[in-house]
Amino acid sequence: xxxLKTLETFYWVAVLGGFRxxxxxxxxxxxxxxxxxxxxxxxxxxxLFDSGRRRTVLTTRGTVLLSYVERLxxxxxxMLQAVADPAALRGSFRLGVSETLVHTWLSDLIEQVxxxxxxxxxxxxxxxxxxxxxxxxxxxxxxxxxxxxxxxxDARSRKLCAYPYRFIASAELAEAxxxxxxxxxxxxxxxxxxxxxxxxxxxxxxxxxxxxxxxxPRLWGMSSxxxxxxxxxSGRGIGALSPVSVEAELASGAxxxxxxxxxxxxxxxxxxxxxxxxxxxxxAICDLAxxxxxxxxxxxxxxxxxx
Amino acid sequence: xxxLKTLETFYWVAVLGGFRxxxxxxxxxxxxxxxxxxxxxxxxxxxLFDSGRRRTVLTTRGTVLLSYVERLxxxxxxMLQAVADPAALRGSFRLGVSETLVHTWLSDLIEQVxxxxxxxxxxxxxxxxxxxxxxxxxxxxxxxxxxxxxxxxDARSRKLCAYPYRFIASAELAEAxxxxxxxxxxxxxxxxxxxxxxxxxxxxxxxxxxxxxxxxPRLWGMSSxxxxxxxxxSGRGIGALSPVSVEAELASGAxxxxxxxxxxxxxxxxxxxxxxxxxxxxxAICDLAxxxxxxxxxxxxxxxxxx
DNA sequence: AGAGGTTACGGGCAGCGTAAGGATC
DNA sequence: GATCCTTACGCTGCCCGTAACCTCT
Numbered sequence: 192x193x194x195l196k197t198l199e200t201f202y203w204v205a206v207l208g209g210f211r212x213x214x215x216x217x218x219x220x221x222x223x224x225x226x227x228x229x230x231x232x233x234x235x236x237x238x239l240f241d242s243g244r245r246r247t248v249l250t251t252r253g254t255v256l257l258s259y260v261e262r263l264x265x266x267x268x269x270m271l272q273a274v275a276d277p278a279a280l281r282g283s284f285r286l287g288v289s290e291t292l293v294h295t296w297l298s299d300l301i302e303q304v305x306x307x308x309x310x311x312x313x314x315x316x317x318x319x320x321x322x323x324x325x326x327x328x329x330x331x332x333x334x335x336x337x338x339x340x341x342x343x344x345d346a347r348s349r350k351l352c353a354y355p356y357r358f359i360a361s362a363e364l365a366e367a368x369x370x371x372x373x374x375x376x377x378x379x380x381x382x383x384x385x386x387x388x389x390x391x392x393x394x395x396x397x398x399x400x401x402x403x404x405x406x407x408p409r410l411w412g413m414s415s416x417x418x419x420x421x422x423x424x425s426g427r428g429i430g431a432l433s434p435v436s437v438e439a440e441l442a443s444g445a446x447x448x449x450x451x452x453x454x455x456x457x458x459x460x461x462x463x464x465x466x467x468x469x470x471x472x473x474x475a476i477c478d479l480a481x482x483x484x485x486x487x488x489x490x491x492x493x494x495x496x497x498x
Numbered sequence: 499x500x501x502l503k504t505l506e507t508f509y510w511v512a513v514l515g516g517f518r519x520x521x522x523x524x525x526x527x528x529x530x531x532x533x534x535x536x537x538x539x540x541x542x543x544x545x546l547f548d549s550g551r552r553r554t555v556l557t558t559r560g561t562v563l564l565s566y567v568e569r570l571x572x573x574x575x576x577m578l579q580a581v582a583d584p585a586a587l588r589g590s591f592r593l594g595v596s597e598t599l600v601h602t603w604l605s606d607l608i609e610q611v612x613x614x615x616x617x618x619x620x621x622x623x624x625x626x627x628x629x630x631x632x633x634x635x636x637x638x639x640x641x642x643x644x645x646x647x648x649x650x651x652d653a654r655s656r657k658l659c660a661y662p663y664r665f666i667a668s669a670e671l672a673e674a675x676x677x678x679x680x681x682x683x684x685x686x687x688x689x690x691x692x693x694x695x696x697x698x699x700x701x702x703x704x705x706x707x708x709x710x711x712x713x714x715p716r717l718w719g720m721s722s723x724x725x726x727x728x729x730x731x732s733g734r735g736i737g738a739l740s741p742v743s744v745e746a747e748l749a750s751g752a753x754x755x756x757x758x759x760x761x762x763x764x765x766x767x768x769x770x771x772x773x774x775x776x777x778x779x780x781x782a783i784c785d786l787a788x789x790x791x792x793x794x795x796x797x798x799x800x801x802x803x804x805x
Numbered sequence: 806a807g808a809g810g811t812t813a814c815g816g817g818c819a820g821c822g823t824a825a826g827g828a829t830c
Numbered sequence: 831g832a833t834c835c836t837t838a839c840g841c842t843g844c845c846c847g848t849a850a851c852c853t854c855t
Contacts (some may be wrong), residue, residue, distance in 0.1 A: 195502060210810060220847055225810060227845095235578075236586025246810065252581050259577035266573055270566035271542075274559045279543025517835060527822055532836060534820090553835065 296487035341463035381428035603794035648770035688735035
C-alpha cells in the first residue's frame with residue numbers, strides 16, 4: 192500500500208457503490224479501477240468486496256478499511272492545509288451555480304479563485320437548484336451556489352445573499368399599463384419567469400394567489416434568464432425576475448421595474464457542499480464565494496448577508 | 499502528493515539528517531532521494547530544507563510537515579494492523595541478537611515469524627550488546643534482543659529472560675581440580691569468557707574481586723561463544739558462561755559445571771525497539787520473541803520471565 | 806440483451822540508476 | 831580536496847487505455 196491513489200479508488204468504489212461510477216469520478220477507465228482494487232486486495236491479503244455477489248457490497252474488513260481511509264485522508268487534508276502553498280494545489284473543482292448568480296458576481300469569484308488557487312481548474316455548471324442538489328448528493332459537483340440550502344447529514348450550508356424579486360416590463364408595456372391596479376396589470380399579460388419547479392416560481396404563484404386572488408395566472412417558465420429577458424424586452428409579457436439580472440436594460444431604460452403594490456419575497460441564495468475528501472478546498476472556495484457576494488452587495492447597496 | 503513513498507523519503511531525510519543516509523535506508527540511490535524531495539517541494543510549493551545551507555536543516559514548514567507525516571504513518575500503521583492479513587505483509591525486518599540467544603531459542607523465533615509473517619524477510623545480525631544499541635539508535639536494526647535494556651525516550655524495552663551463569667570446565671580439568679577451594683581453583687587457570695566490555699564480563703570481574711579478592715584475574719575475553727567453548731573443551735582454561743550455550747557438551751559429559759561456592763549473577767536479556775514507523779511489526783515480532791523465550795524457559799525448567 | 810466486472814495486450818511515461826557537474830566547508 | 835547535493839540521460843517497468851470476454855439480472 193504504497194500508493195494513496197489505490198486507497199482513493201477504494202474509497203470511491205465503496206462510496207459510490209460501483210467500479211464504473213468510481214472510474215467516472217476518477218477520470219479513468221473501469222479496468223483501471225478493477226486492477227487497483229485487485230492490487231489492494233492482493234497487498235492486504237483480504238477480500239474487500241463480496242466476490243460472490245456483484246462485487247459492490249463491502250465485506251466487514253472493507254468497512255473497517257473505509258473508516259481508516261477516511262481518517263487517513265482527513266489527516267492528509269489537514270497536512271496540506273497546514274504546509275502547502277495554495278498556489279501549488281492542482282486539480283479541478285466543480286462548481287454549480289444558479290443562473291442568477293452567473294450574471295452578478297460569478298466572474299468576480301472566478302477571479303478570486305484564480306488568485307488564491309492559480310493551478311485549480313474551475314469546472315462550472317449552470318443549472319437549476321433541483322439539479323444542483325442532485326449533483327451535490329451524487330458527488331458530481333463540489334460546491335453549489337443555489338436558491339435553497341441542502342438538507343443532508345454531511346452538508347454544510349449557509350445563506351449567501353438575497354436579491355429583490357420584481358415585476359419588470361419593457362418600456363412600452365410599462366407605459367401602456369400605467370395606472371392599472373395590480374390585479375388587472377398582472378392579468379393583462381403572461382408572466383414570464385423561472386421554471387415552475389423553482390422556489391422563485393413557487394413564491395410568485397403563492398403571492399399571486401393569496402394576495403391578488405389570481406388562481407390561474409398565465410405563467411411561462413423559462414429555464415434561461417436570457418430567454419426571459421428577451422421575451423420581456425420584446426413585450427411578450429411581464430417578467431418576474433430579479434433586477435440584478437437586467438441592470439444594463441434598466442439603466443438604458445429598455446426595461447422598467449413595475450411599481451406594484453404587491454411585493455414578491457426576496458430571492459435567497461445559499462452555498463452548500465458535502466464534507467468529505469478535499470473539504471479544505473471546498474470550504475476555502477465557499478468562503479471566497481461569500482466574500483464575492485458581500486462585495487457585490489456592498490457595491491450595489493443591498494444589505495450584506497452572512498451566515 | 500499522490501505517493502506515500504515521497505513522504506516516507508522526506509521522513510527519513512529529516513530524521514537521519516541527510517539525503518545519502520536516507521538513500522541508504524531506503525535501498526535506493528541518492529539522486530532518487532534528491533528527485534523525490536524536489537518533487538515534494540514542487541507539489542507543495544514550499545521549501546522544506548534550507549537551500550542556502552547544506553540542505554540538511556528543516557525549514558519551519560518542513561518541521562510542521564514532519565509532524566503530520568508522523569501522524570499519517572501512524573494512521574496507516576493502525577489501518578494495516580486492523581485490516582491487513584499479516585501473511586500479506588512484505589518487506590524486510592532487521593533483527594539484532596546476542597550470541598547466547600542464537601544457540602537457545604532463535605531458531606524457534608525464526609519459525610514463528612515465518613508462520614505469522616511468511617512474506618517478511620528476516621535479516622539477522624549477531625553482535626555484542628554495545629553494537630546492537632548503537633545500531634538501534636542509528637535505526638540500522640528494527641529490534642534487538644540483548645543483555646541490557648535501551649535507555650532512549652522512544653524506546654520500548656522489556657526484560658526477556660534470564661539464564662544461569664556458571665564456571666564450566668572440561669571433564670579432565672574438572673577432575674584435576676576436584677576439591678580445590680574457589681580462590682585456588684579460579685586462580686589456577688585462565689578464565690575464558692565474554693569480551694571485557696560486556697555486562698557479563700563486568701559481573702564476573704566484580705564477583706571475583708569482591709567475593710574472592712582476586713584483583714587481577716587472568717581473563718580471556720572472546721567475542722565468539724564457539725571460540726570460548728572450543729578453548730574450554732581443549733582444557734586451556736575455565737569457562738565462565740551460560741550452561742544454555744553448552745547443553746550438548748554438558749549432556750555428553752565433555753564439559754562439567756564446576757561446583758563453586760561463589761555464584762555469578764544470572765545473565766539477563768532484554769528486548770528493545772524504537773517506536774516510529776512500522777511499530778506494529780516491531781511490537782508483534784517482539785511479542786513472538788517473548789513467547790519463544792517463555793517456551794524455552796518452560797521446556798528447560800528455568801523460571802519464566804515476562805515484563 | 807444489457808449492465809457491470811475481468812482478462813489480455815500494446816504503448817507511454819514516471820522514476821530509477823549511472824555518471825558527470827556544482828557548491829560548501 | 832572532501833563531502834554532499836544536483837543535473838543529465840538512457841532505460842526499465844508499471845500502469846493505463848482499448849478491446850474482447852465473462853457473468854449476472
